[in-house]
Amino acid sequence: MCTTCGCSGDGATIEGGDHPHPHGGAEHAQGHSHGHAHDHPHEHPHQHEHEQPHPQGGARLDYGGGPARAHAPGLSQARMVEIERNILSKNDAYAAGNRACFARDGLLALNLLAGPGAGKTTLLVETLKTLQGGIPCSVIEGDQQTSNDADRIRATGTPAIQVNTGKGCHLDAHMVGHAVEHLGVNMGGILFIENVGNLVCPAAFDLGENKRVTLLSVTEGEDKPLKYPDIFEKADMVLLTKTDLLPHLDVNVEDMEANIRRVAPLARILHVSTRNAQGMPQWLDWLMAERRGLLDALAAQAQARADMLRAAE
C-alpha cells in the first residue's frame, strides 16, 4: 500500500519506488488521513477529497415523502439525495494540485496523446537529444505494460519514470502526481508526459498539463480526427507524424489536416518526421516559445505579488 496516501486498487504501478504503487478509483476515495510520510523533495501536490468543496452541506432534497410515509416506523424509507457532482471531480482536483506544483517549479508540462505506435516515444527521444545540456527535461511514460519506453528515454540520459496502468487505458492526474514525486523535477524544465497509446480514453483526463499535444501518424488515415474528435478537441498542438512515409501512401494529407481543423479549430498543426527531421525545428521552436512564455508569465505574476507586498510595507 502506498505510504503517501494509503491508496490501493487494481492496477497502476510506478517503477522506481520502493513499493509497488497500486492505484484505483473507488478504493482511493476514502480514508485519507495525512501526514504524508514521503521523503520527497516536493510537497505532495494532491488536494485530497476532504479538502474539496462538496455540495452545500450535502444538500438533501426529500422527494420521497409520499408513499414511503405510509411505511411502519423503523422500516427503511427510500429517499432522494441530490449530489450534483462531476464524476471526474476527483481527477480534476488532483490535476489542479499538479498544475499548482508545476507552476511553483516553473515547469512546462506537456501531455502527449496519440494512438498506439504514432511515434510518441521516437519523437521524444529525438527531441531530448537536441534539448540535452540546454534545458532540464524529464519524462513520465504511461503504458499498460513494460518499461520499454522509459528505458528508451533513459538511454538518452534523461530521467524518466514508467507508469504501468495495468488494465487502465489512460493516465490520470493522481498517477502523474505520484510519478512526479518519484521523478523529481528541475526548476524551469520541461516535463513530457507520454500518455497510454489510445485515441479515446486519455482525452477525458486532465493531468494538470500546460499544453496538450496530440500526434497522428499519416499512416492512420484521413478520417481519424472525425472518428475520434475528443482526443484532438483540446489539443494545443497536433503533430502529423511520419511524413517521410507520404510518398509511399495514398493518404491525402490536405484532407487529414482539414479534418483536424474541423474538430480542433484552434490547434496549431505541424508536419514532422523523425526520419528526415521535417518539422523538427518548428516543433523545437514551439517548445522554446511555450517555455519562455510560461516562465515570463510566472515571473510577471511573482513580480506583481512582490510589488503588492512591498506596497503594503
Place this chain on the structure above:
Amino acid sequence: MHEMSLCESLIGVIEESAQKEGFTKVTRVRVEVGRFAGVEQSAMRFGFEVVARGTLAQGAVLDFVDVPGSAWCFDCGRTVELENRLDPCPICAGTRLQPSGGMEIRLKDMEVI
C-alpha cells in the same frame, strides 16, 4: 473503454456521499451525460453493474439524463446547440465548431435507503 474507470469514480463519489449522508444502500442512480462527454451509455451501464458488485450500489438502477451538446461557431461567433459533434452550425452552416457545453458527466441524484 474508460467507462470502467468512470464507473469507479462514480462509485467513489457514491461512497463518499454515503458517509456524509448516512445511507447504506443505493437503489437508483441518475447520471447526467453530456452529448459530447465521450461516453458510451451501454458500456457505462455494463461497467456500472460490474464495478458496483459488492458495494452499496450493487443492483442499483442506472438512469441517464441526456444533456444537449453546445458549441462555439468560429464562423458566425455564436454558441449553438448541436445534435452531433460533427454537425455544421445550424445558423451559418460553418463547420469549425468548438464544443462548449455537454462535455460533463455528473452524478445528479440518487434514491437511497
